[in-house]
Amino acid sequence: MGNKADLSVDIGGLHIRNPTILASGILGISYEVLKRVYEAGAGAVVSKSISIEPREGYKNPTVVSVEGGYLNAIGLSNPGVDAFVREINNSDIPIIVNLVGSTDNEFVSMVKKFDGLNVVAYELNLSCPHVEKVGLEVGDDPELVSKIVRSMKSNTSKPVIAKVGLGSSDIMETARVAKESGADAITAINTIRAMAINIETGMPFLSNRIGGLSGKAIKPVAVRCVYEISKNINIPVIGCGGVYSWEDAVEFMLAGASAVQMGSVIGDKWLGAFTNITRGIDKYIAKKGMSSVMELVGIAHKY
Numbered sequence: 001m002g003n004k005a006d007l008s009v010d011i012g013g014l015h016i017r018n019p020t021i022l023a024s025g026i027l028g029i030s031y032e033v034l035k036r037v038y039e040a041g042a043g044a045v046v047s048k049s050i051s052i053e054p055r056e057g058y059k060n061p062t063v064v065s066v067e068g069g070y071l072n073a074i075g076l077s078n079p080g081v082d083a084f085v086r087e088i089n090n091s092d093i094p095i096i097v098n099l100v101g102s103t104d105n106e107f108v109s110m111v112k113k114f115d116g117l118n119v120v121a122y123e124l125n126l127s128c129p130h131v132e133k134v135g136l137e138v139g140d141d142p143e144l145v146s147k148i149v150r151s152m153k154s155n156t157s158k159p160v161i162a163k164v165g166l167g168s169s170d171i172m173e174t175a176r177v178a179k180e181s182g183a184d185a186i187t188a189i190n191t192i193r194a195m196a197i198n199i200e201t202g203m204p205f206l207s208n209r210i211g212g213l214s215g216k217a218i219k220p221v222a223v224r225c226v227y228e229i230s231k232n233i234n235i236p237v238i239g240c241g242g243v244y245s246w247e248d249a250v251e252f253m254l255a256g257a258s259a260v261q262m263g264s265v266i267g268d269k270w271l272g273a274f275t276n277i278t279r280g281i282d283k284y285i286a287k288k289g290m291s292s293v294m295e296l297v298g299i300a301h302k303y
């Protein structure tokens with residue numbers, strides 16, 4: 001890269017070499033694969049959501065391709081905390097562990113198992129079903145979000161990132177509660193509830209019938225969420241949703257993101273996406289006469 005600009009970013013105490021991050025859940029839970037993604041140029045990688053007990057997830061089909069992206073309902077399948085601790089035991093890459101649980105105690109007991117490892121931050125997936133309030137997600141219960149974030153913060157010195165989505169609650173309110181409870185950063189957004197039906201058979205494509213939409217189709221919604229959260233709640237934000245090109249990444253950063261996560265793009269462009277996007281951002285900031293990629297963050301707030 002010809003430009004001498006600093007491409008590293010700081011996200012609430014998490015320092016990474018460039019602003020491209022693998023989003024949670026995209027490439028399974030194998031350490032070998034996560035390492036390949038890092039070696040292909042990602043600034044950091046996020047694990048699939050890990051729960052205290054192993055989870056089988058839903059029956060196939062769990063992913064379907066739709067216009068502008070994917071629809072998925074995987075059911076948070078994962079091998080559980082103990083198996084994943086063994087998987088990343090000797091990690092030498094920056095892994096952000098994404099955790100899912102339905103009580104603050106579950107989060108704390110998982111953190112105790114991960115904290116001695118080379119884990120650079122935790123991301124809380126607040127989309128887990130809420131046990132006591134059946135039908136609700138954890139993120140829809142502000143008191144529980146607060147309890148989880150506070151418990152995380154008092155049990156680890158590593159950055160805690162709350163991943164917020166468009167559940168039944170107001171995304172801004174969830175982000176505000178997370179910040180007030182001590183979260184170091186916010187990831188916005190997760191997939192958006194959506195559905196597709198086969199018109200020949202009349203059957204929904206996904207076994208769970210309803211799933212989450214990701215990819216290009218959700219990008220403008222995600223950019224709006226990043227803009228509003230970073231402007232009104234004033235906390236570092238990681239943008240996620242439909243980043244396919246360096247132009248998309250720049251747009252998220254102008255909206256207020258300090259970094260971007262990429263998921264669905266990998267289905268189209270495989271791992272080359274990380275280097276291509278980083279290179280594109282590098283050229284763009286050179287053209288704009290900037291010396292650090294952080295100078296891009298939130299420029300759109302001026303207008």
Ligand SMILES: Cc1cc2nc3c(=O)[nH]c(=O)nc-3n(C[C@H](O)[C@H](O)[C@H](O)COP(=O)(O)O)c2cc1C
Binds near residue numbers: 213
């Ligand atoms: C197949 C698939 C599995 C996913 N699994 C998880 C998960 O386990 N935990 C999580 O927080 N997000 C999960 N997500 C959401 C992504 O991390 C991301 O928020 C979403 O896909 C939007 O980004 P994208 O448009 O770049 O894909 C998953 C997405 C897909 C497509």
